[in-house]
Amino acid sequence: MANFYKDNEDIQFLFRNIDIPGVADAVEEGFKFAKDFDYAPVNLKEATENYDLVLDSIGKLSGDFIWPRSEGIDRQGSHLCEDGNVKYADGIKESINMLAKADVMGFTLPYRFGGLNCPNIIYSIAIEIVSRADASLMNIFGLQGIAETINYFASEEIKQKYLHDFAAGKVTGAMVLTEPDAGSDLQSCKLRAFQSDDGQWYLHGVKRFITNGCGEVLLVLARSEPDRSGGLGLSLFVCDSGPTVHVRRTEDKLGIHGSPTCELFFDNTPCELVGERRRGLAPYVMSLMNGARLGISGQSLGIAEAAYRIARDYAASRKQFGGAIEKLPAVRDLVIDMKIEVETARALLYETSRVVDYDISYTKTLEINPPADKEQLKKVKDASRRYGRYAGMLTPMTKYLSSEMCNRVTYNSIQVLGGSGFMRDYPCERLARDARITTIYEGTSQLQVVAAVRGVCSGTCEKYIAELAEKQYEPQVQDLLAILKANTELLLKAVVYVKEKGVEYMDLHGRELVDTAIAIICGYLFCEQASGKVDIDVETPKSDNGQTKMSMKKRKELLARRYITKNASLIKSLIESIMSGNVSSLEQYDALAGAVPTEK
Ligand SMILES: Cc1cc2nc3c(=O)[nH]c(=O)nc-3n(C[C@H](O)[C@H](O)[C@H](O)COP(=O)(O)OP(=O)(O)OC[C@H]3O[C@@H](n4cnc5c(N)ncnc54)[C@H](O)[C@@H]3O)c2cc1C
Numbered sequence: 003m004a005n006f007y008k009d010n011e012d013i014q015f016l017f018r019n020i021d022i023p024g025v026a027d028a029v030e031e032g033f034k035f036a037k038d039f040d041y042a043p044v045n046l047k048e049a050t051e052n053y054d055l056v057l058d059s060i061g062k063l064s065g066d067f068i069w070p071r072s073e074g075i076d077r078q079g080s081h082l083c084e085d086g087n088v089k090y091a092d093g094i095k096e097s098i099n100m101l102a103k104a105d106v107m108g109f110t111l112p113y114r115f116g117g118l119n120c121p122n123i124i125y126s127i128a129i130e131i132v133s134r135a136d137a138s139l140m141n142i143f144g145l146q147g148i149a150e151t152i153n154y155f156a157s158e159e160i161k162q163k164y165l166h167d168f169a170a171g172k173v174t175g176a177m178v179l180t181e182p183d184a185g186s187d188l189q190s191c192k193l194r195a196f197q198s199d200d201g202q203w204y205l206h207g208v209k210r211f212i213t214n215g216c217g218e219v220l221l222v223l224a225r226s227e228p229d230r231s232g233g234l235g236l237s238l239f240v241c242d243s244g245p246t247v248h249v250r251r252t253e254d255k256l257g258i259h260g261s262p263t264c265e266l267f268f269d270n271t272p273c274e275l276v277g278e279r280r281r282g283l284a285p286y287v288m289s290l291m292n293g294a295r296l297g298i299s300g301q302s303l304g305i306a307e308a309a310y311r312i313a314r315d316y317a318a319s320r321k322q323f324g325g326a327i328e329k330l331p332a333v334r335d336l337v338i339d340m341k342i343e344v345e346t347a348r349a350l351l352y353e354t355s356r357v358v359d360y361d362i363s364y365t366k367t368l369e370i371n372p373p374a375d376k377e378q379l380k381k382v383k384d385a386s387r388r389y390g391r392y393a394g395m396l397t398p399m400t401k402y403l404s405s406e407m408c409n410r411v412t413y414n415s416i417q418v419l420g421g422s423g424f425m426r427d428y429p430c431e432r433l434a435r436d437a438r439i440t441t442i443y444e445g446t447s448q449l450q451v452v453a454a455v456r457g458v459c460s461g462t463c464e465k466y467i468a469e470l471a472e473k474q475y476e477p478q479v480q481d482l483l484a485i486l487k488a489n490t491e492l493l494l495k496a497v498v499y500v501k502e503k504g505v506e507y508m509d510l511h512g513r514e515l516v517d518t519a520i521a522i523i524c525g526y527l528f529c530e531q532a533s534g535k536v537d538i539d540v541e542t543p544k545s546d547n548g549q550t551k552m553s554m555k556k557r558k559e560l561l562a563r564r565y566i567t568k569n570a571s572l573i574k575s576l577i578e579s580i581m582s583g584n585v586s587s588l589e590q591y592d593a594l595a596g597a598v599p600t601e602k
Contacts, residue, residue, distance in 0.1 A: 004062075007127075029120070060128050147297065152168075173218040182208065195273070249264045302437070305440070395454055396466075455515050458497065459497050
């Protein structure tokens with residue numbers, strides 16, 4: 003019996019130390035729902051138990067049911083049939099049915115639609131667990147942001163029409179944004195939305211690369227204002243799949259074979275407007291994509307966790323030169339770095355999810371229930387602004403860090419297994435193929451850096467790091483905090499330098515700035531974990547003194563030490579490069595990249 007929640011000691015430790023009281027109180031709005039819904043928690047203890055139970059059931063389902071089907075799903079893939087329908091791999095349908103039976107398809111939806119009303123931080127854990135079992139299934143399980151977007155922005159009528167079915171797992175959805183000429187640049191979407199004389203809206207045009215485009219409910223970004231170019235001409239629509247929505251092809255792709263990627267043709271498809279006209283891209287799709295970016299971070303984490311586990315196990319059992327390969331320094335170093343990379347991304351994802359939960363909660367308070375007292379109102383407004391800015395910076399940072407990490411870890415997992423890793427006998431090659439998309443969809447890494455670097459250079463990062471520095475830490479990490487403080491000073495100097503040089507220079511050195519900021523932030527998060535309120539014992543291989551258990555807090559201190567000291571020298575060289583004034587990429591592109599190849 004496998005349980006991907008209970009067998010993960012890091013998740014177990016973090017679940018006991020993350021701010022569940024704060025986020026539970028925020029989403030349960032003072033536990034007011036208990037009087038109307040018998041399954042809503044009455045207090046913090048019950049909320050925590052509920053979260054634990056939900057994650058436990060997802061952990062069991064993932065370990066026992068989903069993971070054993072993942073290889074078959076990868077081999078079978080999904081196919082476009084002659085009648086125009088898409089056939090999912092068998093295991094995908096079975097797993098979706100099981101998730102629906104477990105009542106987890108409306109994870110963050112309100113109770114009144116049959117949802118679980120869980121905070122994002124719990125949803126992020128669930129996504130990681132499902133993705134560890136099958137990354138392609140997560141692409142359908144993790145599309146719950148579509149229902150969430152309808153819940154935030156659509157009329158009550160549209161909510162009633164769709165949300166019960168989403169929560170019951172009777173329908174799945176698709177996020178229909180990308181077009182052949184509008185990928186990263188969604189402002190240039192052309193798909194036409196028009197109204198008939200009686201006011202009915204219709205959609206006409208092509209969308210491509212749409213995950214689960216064969217789903218029953220489609221959320222479509224379309225140009226409703228033909229005379230207006232750019233984002234302000236775009237609105238968001240919802241429609242049902244049906245005879246006017248044609249799947250023209252499903253893509254033949256490198257990984258995530260269980261998740262169909264469709265090209266869609268809308269042939270005058272009737273649809274309904276979501277929210278207000280012209281607000282389709284900002285704020286509706288931006289909000290949808292920010293949620294989805296956390297989802298891809300969780301997906302990346304799950305894939306990397308699976309890959310790390312295979313490598314760790316193999317390194318202990320494979321014998322060369324008379325002993326296990328994990329005795330060799332180069333292999334040890336690789337395995338340890340994989341583990342630390344996974345825990346770094348998890349630390350940042352949970353922290354970002356927490357910040358997003360507070361951001362949503364404060365925004366909701368201001369919209370629905372603003373305090374009457376002036377001072378109280380100002381406090382809530384300030385908090386809403388602050389968390390909004392932190393979420394705006396941390397979300398792209400997390401997506402960038404987790405997805406890049408996932409690619410490195412799966413690649414290194416193959417390396418640890420040597421030739422066997424390259425073969426289909428082990429899942430490493432599949433995990434590496436599944437990993438590859440994570441740095442591309444929901445905004446490429448380059449775009450995440452563009453978004454995150456604005457936060458690094460605008461003062462948001464400085465304020466956020468100052469808040470981290472003010473927290474209470476235990477004495478054994480004080481020397482590490484001093485290193486982080488010195489690194490922060492270096493970062494702030496580099497920010498001043500970059501701002502003087504202008505926006506183009508900032509974008510050119512964006513990755514270095516964001517890498518530095520992430521290394522500092524995650525250093526603090528590890529120190530916080532090493533100072534956690536609740537400790538657990540974790541398994542260790544029998545060491546020389548015969549002990550088989552160690553304190554997780556002690557382990558986190560060792561991890562923080564390695565992470566922060568190793569990064570200190572890296573940060574110095576990053577800062578040196580940022581402050582070098584090097585603009586060769588801007589000025590010598592043709593000479594350095596060479597001419598565009600032509601056949602002669
Ligand atoms: C398997 C798969 C599933 C997908 N699922 C969906 C889905 O469900 N719904 C949906 O709407 N879309 C989906 N997409 C589309 C996906 O979001 C886009 O592929 C992605 O946003 C990149 O767009 P593009 O492919 O057109 O690349 P381009 O935008 O052409 O980018 C090409 C390169 O240029 C770089 N670049 C572009 N602009 C900038 C910039 N401003 N600064 C720096 N670098 C830049 C990019 O980083 C990239 O390296 C999916 C794609 C794939 C492959």
